[in-house]
Amino acid sequence: MHTKMLPSTTFGARLLVRNVLPRMLLSRLESTGKVEYGLEKKWAYYNQQAIDKEASRPLRELTPTQLMFAGKSNNGSHLLKSSQFLQEELPRRIARRVKDFQSLPYVVAINPTLQSVYELYLRAFHKLTTFPKIKTLDDEKKYSTLLSQLLNDHTGVVTSLAKAFHEVKHQIPYELLGSLTERTLKSRLGIRLLAEHHLGLRLEKAGYIGVICVNMSPKSIVEKCVYNCKNLCEKTYSYAPTVFVSGHTKARFAHIPAPMEYILQELIKNAMKATVLKHIEKPSEIPPIEITICNNPTHLIIRISDRGGGISDAQLEEIFKYSFSTTKEEDDERYLQEHGCAFEGFMKAANSNSHCGTLSGYGFGLPSSLAYADFLGGSLNLVPMHGLGTDVYLKLSHIVDNEDCFRI
Numbered sequence: 001m002h003t004k005m006l007p008s009t010t011f012g013a014r015l016l017v018r019n020v021l022p023r024m025l026l027s028r029l030e031s032t033g034k035v036e037y038g039l040e041k042k043w044a045y046y047n048q049q050a051i052d053k054e055a056s057r058p059l060r061e062l063t064p065t066q067l068m069f070a071g072k073s074n075n076g077s078h079l080l081k082s083s084q085f086l087q088e089e090l091p092r093r094i095a096r097r098v099k100d101f102q103s104l105p106y107v108v109a110i111n112p113t114l115q116s117v118y119e120l121y122l123r124a125f126h127k128l129t130t131f132p133k134i135k136t137l138d139d140e141k142k143y144s145t146l147l148s149q150l151l152n153d154h155t156g157v158v159t160s161l162a163k164a165f166h167e168v169k170h171q172i173p174y175e176l177l178g179s180l181t182e183r184t185l186k187s188r189l190g191i192r193l194l195a196e197h198h199l200g201l202r203l204e205k206a207g208y209i210g211v212i213c214v215n216m217s218p219k220s221i222v223e224k225c226v227y228n229c230k231n232l233c234e235k236t237y238s239y240a241p242t243v244f245v246s247g248h249t250k251a252r253f254a255h256i257p258a259p260m261e262y263i264l265q266e267l268i269k270n271a272m273k274a275t276v277l278k279h280i281e282k283p284s285e286i287p288p289i290e291i292t293i294c295n296n297p298t299h300l301i302i303r304i305s306d307r308g309g310g311i312s313d314a315q316l317e318e319i320f321k322y323s324f325s326t327t328k329e330e331d332d333e334r335y336l337q338e339h340g341c342a343f344e345g346f347m348k349a350a351n352s353n354s355h356c357g358t359l360s361g362y363g364f365g366l367p368s369s370l371a372y373a374d375f376l377g378g379s380l381n382l383v384p385m386h387g388l389g390t391d392v393y394l395k396l397s398h399i400v401d402n403e404d405c406f407r408i
Contacts, residue, residue: 050095050125051099052095054094054125055099058092059089062408064212064255064399064405064406065399065405067197067210067211068399072201079198080134082201083139086147086195087133090128090194091128093187093190093191094121094124094128094191095125096187097184098121100180101180105172107171107172108171111168117160120154131143131146147195151192151195151196157184158185161185162322162363182371185371186371186375189259189371193211193256194408196210197210197211198210212399213255215254216255218300218302219245219293221257222293223245225268226243229265229268229269229272230243233276236273237280238283240276241275241289242286242288242289243289243291244290245293246291246292246293248295249293251293253400254399254400255398256376259375260376260396263372263373263380267369270365274306274308275289276308287307290305291305297398297401298402299398300395301394301395302394303391305389305391305392309388309389310390311390320367322367322368323364376396378396378397380392380394
């Protein structure tokens with residue numbers, strides 16, 4: 001008797017994920033009555049027909065201006081409309097990510113770390129699609145509680161993606177895993193911004209409309225990131241370079257601070273690390289980092305100039321690839337296994353905009369910053385002078401009075 005084996009291909013993985021394992025596990029679980037604990041949770045929440053249906057529906061992307069001027073009502077109807085929009089929109093976006101994971105080759109799909117991310121998306125889809133239709137403000141309140149819980153559940157998604165990338169990057173072509181990571185990060189940012197915007201509308205924080213700061217100061221964000229990175233650099237190397245900020249330091253305008261802060265913190269952290277390591281033998285002669293702010297009618301441009309030795313042509317071709325690190329030992333799988341706690345600490349810090357964690361991003365910092373800059377209608381460019389230093393240019397689109405503004 002011959003047993004037909006599933007091929008180690010994308011089709012095999014999808015067949016296994018969609019049909020074989022769900023039936024086998026559910027059959028076993030139904031006989032034992034255990035359907036809520038352990039790894040079997042993902043299969044208890046599985047509904048491929050609903051996932052396919054939601055994933056096929058078009059997304060309704062909004063500009064930040066539309067989010068800002070949706071209107072506020074004294075009776076709370078703006079919260080009701082916002083939650084009703086999310087109830088339709090979020091399942092579509094999450095379903096697309098689920099199908100993305102299902103399209104992976106079998107050798108990647110069975111990775112335990114990636115499976116944990118897949119499970120999170122399945123559970124989120126299940127909870128959002130089974131929530132009763134929102135009709136009242138009391139329904140909206142309960143829905144907001146659910147959103148808050150899901151945001152907390154997904155805080156470590158970037159951590160898990162980075163770990164999974166390290167674990168399987170030598171098994172499949174980079175283009176396949178890199179493109180999925182890119183889509184997941186951008187989609188995740190959009191989903192979080194929409195959900196956090198709704199929750200922000202409920203809080204009514206002074207100077208904010210949801211996630212949008214109506215009078216944001218780029219200089220204040222830069223200074224906050226410098227302070228955080230300086231503390232981290234001193235903790236790691238005992239020294240940190242001085243930072244000078246110049247340019248349009250009095251500029252103020254409406255924007256979304258959170259993703260900008262994430263990007264700037266990563267760029268400044270890299271500049272500090274490179275500068276200190278380049279001049280560690282003469283700490284009294286560590287050169288300063290110069291940050292220049294430029295604000296024009298359509299874009300905000302921030303230049304970060306360091307004297308950290310620059311980047312070679314060979315590294316420049318690789319530096320925006322996920323999982324590439326300028327520190328050789330950090331690109332080693334054994335390093336990840338031996339320093340898992342430190343790695344997770346950094347990635348959780350990156351997710352929460354906290355400054356606690358290690359000083360290296362293990363190859364996810366720059367590419368994720370580039371993905372976020374692209375999402376925000378901007379760009380991220382490096383101009384290295386190998387042997388001297390690097391100039392990094394972050395360019396972000398304005399969100400008001402800009403016809404070409406990005407959509408969330």
